[in-house]
Amino acid sequence: MTTTQPETLNLTPEVRAALIEKLTALADDEIILAHRDSEWTGHAPILEEDIALANIAQDELGHATLFLELRRELDGSDADQLAYFRDASEYRCARLVELPRGDWALTMLRQFLFDAYEALWLDAARGSTYAPLAEVAAKAVREEKFHLQHSALWVERLALGTDESRRRTEQALNGLWPHVGQLFVPLAGEASLAAAGLVPDLDQVRVRWENFVTSHLRGKCGLELPVIPEGTPPGRDVHTEHLSVLLSEMQAVARAHPNAEVW
Amino acid sequence: MTAPHVTPEQVWAALATVPDPEIPVVSVTDMGMVRDVSVDGGHVTVTFTPTFSGCPALHVIRESIGEAVRALGVPEVEVRSTLTPPWTTDWIQEDARERLRQYGIAPPAPAGDSPLITLEADPTRCPRCGSLNVRMTASFGPTLCKRLFVCDSCKEPFEGFKSV
Numbered sequence: 179m180t181t182t183q184p185e186t187l188n189l190t191p192e193v194r195a196a197l198i199e200k201l202t203a204l205a206d207d208e209i210i211l212a213h214r215d216s217e218w219t220g221h222a223p224i225l226e227e228d229i230a231l232a233n234i235a236q237d238e239l240g241h242a243t244l245f246l247e248l249r250r251e252l253d254g255s256d257a258d259q260l261a262y263f264r265d266a267s268e269y270r271c272a273r274l275v276e277l278p279r280g281d282w283a284l285t286m287l288r289q290f291l292f293d294a295y296e297a298l299w300l301d302a303a304r305g306s307t308y309a310p311l312a313e314v315a316a317k318a319v320r321e322e323k324f325h326l327q328h329s330a331l332w333v334e335r336l337a338l339g340t341d342e343s344r345r346r347t348e349q350a351l352n353g354l355w356p357h358v359g360q361l362f363v364p365l366a367g368e369a370s371l372a373a374a375g376l377v378p379d380l381d382q383v384r385v386r387w388e389n390f391v392t393s394h395l396r397g398k399c400g401l402e403l404p405v406i407p408e409g410t411p412p413g414r415d416v417h418t419e420h421l422s423v424l425l426s427e428m429q430a431v432a433r434a435h436p437n438a439e440v441w
Numbered sequence: 442m443t444a445p446h447v448t449p450e451q452v453w454a455a456l457a458t459v460p461d462p463e464i465p466v467v468s469v470t471d472m473g474m475v476r477d478v479s480v481d482g483g484h485v486t487v488t489f490t491p492t493f494s495g496c497p498a499l500h501v502i503r504e505s506i507g508e509a510v511r512a513l514g515v516p517e518v519e520v521r522s523t524l525t526p527p528w529t530t531d532w533i534q535e536d537a538r539e540r541l542r543q544y545g546i547a548p549p550a551p552a553g554d555s556p557l558i559t560l561e562a563d564p565t566r567c568p569r570c571g572s573l574n575v576r577m578t579a580s581f582g583p584t585l586c587k588r589l590f591v592c593d594s595c596k597e598p599f600e601g602f603k604s605v
């Protein structure tokens with residue numbers, strides 16, 4: 179979508195490779211979460227939520243397209259090929275977004291945790307020294323605001339609702355919390371990108387994220403935050419068993435008809 | 442025979458007739474989506490900025506822009522897109538806001554200084570009776586750019602444009 183910027187030509191091979199890896203990870207989170215959200219189409223508890231999750235999935239895919247367009251400028255890759263013809267081992271999404279959609283509480287809580295992370299990462303990335311990424315971040319953050327408002331309200335409603343909705347929200351929080359740390363594990367080469375100001379420093383994003391999420395979950399919703407397990411979470415090349423199942427469904431049509439026309 | 446020449450003003454006028462495919466009462470220029478027009482002999486370049494990045498109508502908009510300019514007899518049309526500066530609802534023209542309101546869609550509140558990350562929704566006025574006594578019934582609507590409301594004064598449901 180963006181026009182090629184002259185600075186893409188001045189990157190060293192190491193920086194270029196690290197940037198490609200980061201853009202892929204950013205896009206993959208969005209693609210996989212969008213798929214999980216789209217699984218509610220026709221199944222959401224009320225029609226408005228069916229529509230809302232379809233909207234959110236569409237936005238996340240729009241963001242994935244923006245990131246993959248930036249990758250295309252660096253290596254000439256094709257977004258559709260990357261989405262539909264890579265195996266699980268080549269995906270770089272976080273495990274948080276791979277987990278099955280579960281119940282409504284898990285879906286909304288996962289969306290809230292991810293929306294807050296994405297919004298704060300994008301907010302910081304608006305200051306990227308890599309102009310094409312700064313542009314994309316400035317664009318996408320304006321849309322992410324609406325996701326965050328939506329998921330935050332649902333988490334509050336469920337946590338402060340009935341005994342059953344609170345029980346399910348607590349259960350979802352306990353199940354999801356061990357996976358949030360992986361969002362803040364840098365990729366190979368990411369530290370040098372952050373040092374050069376191309377991407378935000380994940381530690382700084384994490385501080386803002388924890389403040390934001392804690393004030394909502396604990397302060398507003400009265401939820402007890404579980405303890406994050408000790409030790410460094412695995413990198414983004416280590417997936418749950420759920421990803422390959424998801425991909426086999428998501429990619430089935432494209433792989434069965436690799437030369438099909440889009441429209 | 443030389444290629445027919447057009448002026449930038451003629452191109453802008455042609456683009457003013459290209460409707461937004463999802464909200465046909467406003468055009469792509471009303472929405473502030475056309476950022477630049479340049480004419481170089483028989484070659485016209487139109488730069489536009491997408492509204493929502495996941496908007497499924499983007500390719501329709503892109504094709505409609507190309508068709509509208511070609512209809513002027515221009516042999517070569519290039520439609521470029523740019524993300525800088527990002528599109529904002531503040532660029533929607535005043536008279537287009539009024540047309541949105543008459544069509545039943547509450548125009549967006551000013552986006553200018555509002556914080557990018559906030560859990561508060563924008564104030565919205567009922568497009569029928571003007572009341573601020575409204576309730577949001579769905580934070581996402583039939584298109585990415587809209588939300589659903591009900592007015593507690595005149596009891597009518599309506600759509601509201603998100604402030605971006």
